[in-house]
Amino acid sequence: MTISCEIVRIALLTYSTRSRGGVVHTTYLAEALAKKGHYVEIFALGPPFDFYRKVSVPYKIFKTEQIENEVLRERVKRLINVYIQEMSNYLDFDIYHAQDCISGNAIEHLREKGLIKNTVRTIHHFERYSDEEVNKCQKFAIMRASHRLVVSKYWQRYLKRRLGVDSEVIYNGLDASRYSPSIDGSRLRKELSLTDNFVFLSVGGIEPRKGSLYLLRAFYKVSKSMPDAKLVIVCTKGIVNHDPYQTKFATEVKSLNLKDKVVLIQNFPDDKMPELYRGSDVFVFPSLLEGWGLAPMEAQGCGLPVIAFDLPSMRELLNKDNALLVKKKDVDMLARAMIEVANNRELAHKLAQKGRLNALKYSWEDTAFSVLKYYEYLLNLLKT
Secondary structure, three states: OOHHHOOOEEEEEOOOOOOOHHHHHHHHHHHHHHHOOOEEEEEEEEOOOOOOOOOOOOEEEEEOOOOOOOOHHHHHHHHHHHHHHHHOOOOOOOEEEEOOHHHHHHHHHHHHOOOOOOEEEEEOOOOOOOOHHHHHHHHHHHHHOOOEEEOOHHHHHHHHHHHOOOOEEOOOOOOOOOOOOOOOOHHHHHHOOOOOOEEEEEEEOOOHHHOHHHHHHHHHHHHHHOOOEEEEEEEOOOOOOOHHHHHHHHHHHHHOOOOOOEEEEEOOOHHHHHHHHHOOOEEEEOOOOOOOOHHHHHHHHOOOOEEEEOOOHHHHOOOOOOOEEEOOOOHHHHHHHHHHHHHOHHHHHHHHHHHHHHHOOOOHHHHHHHHHHHHHHHHHHHHO
């Protein structure tokens, strides 16, 4: 089968409609695949019952209950069952491509029952949860996957070393026309009352994996020598409840007397994200675990100097030439890096320029091309 000559029906599945990495990947990949002439439909779980941004392909959002104080393992099992039940009504796609362990477990269940044939799973990262049942579920979804993609060579090596499974690497992309230095961020900066401040921006949320407390403690040190600095954090809710961690974060904000210097923005409109990047001065990404790092790539696309914790997976995107990489969990080193970029205009300019050039290496068109080549291999393999 030559995909370039035939229209392929593709179902892309994700666990949410919110602006989380796997969901962002899903929406951009879907649109890029559709532009190449294929029928693509996104399936997701809600609420919310619309995506974080407008998407140009068909989609269906399956309704799920919101159960207060539900244990994570029970929620994951329930969502998998919702997906299995709902997707049983959509058995006419050539490819079923899942982006997470919830939809991944669901489509593999359907495949094992003989209801669908061609399944693919993209593994963005492998996270350790406090609930061992959830860890087992995540591992099971990877092990039972018939075909696997990953977004970095690091995770390819990790899965082979730790789980003994093979995978193919296909990098994320960037809409470089959207995330561009040509965007004017001054109006939004004024709307957020940040005109007279030096703005450190971070995107991801207040949660352990994002290293939020390390960032807060580093910013506290920065604020002593930069009293006009502000820290802006864009937060998006994930599947895990991080209330205790967020309470601790809020307590430290108060105890460090940073209430007027730390700005938390919940569910910021995606169509304004390029403006927010351009309206900031430095992007800081202290994540402790990432599959790739979409947010720092978007920041680089907008010409923003980037500081990040030095993670093996992100070294494929960031290096000492286009970003400042800091030893993971080192608050003092992170604070020094933030001050250095703020005070050294030559360094900031260099990182901004090199970062933009780095981000331009990646596009969703290239990602879609590689994914289609993989689909073609898969469909031909199954024919034989």
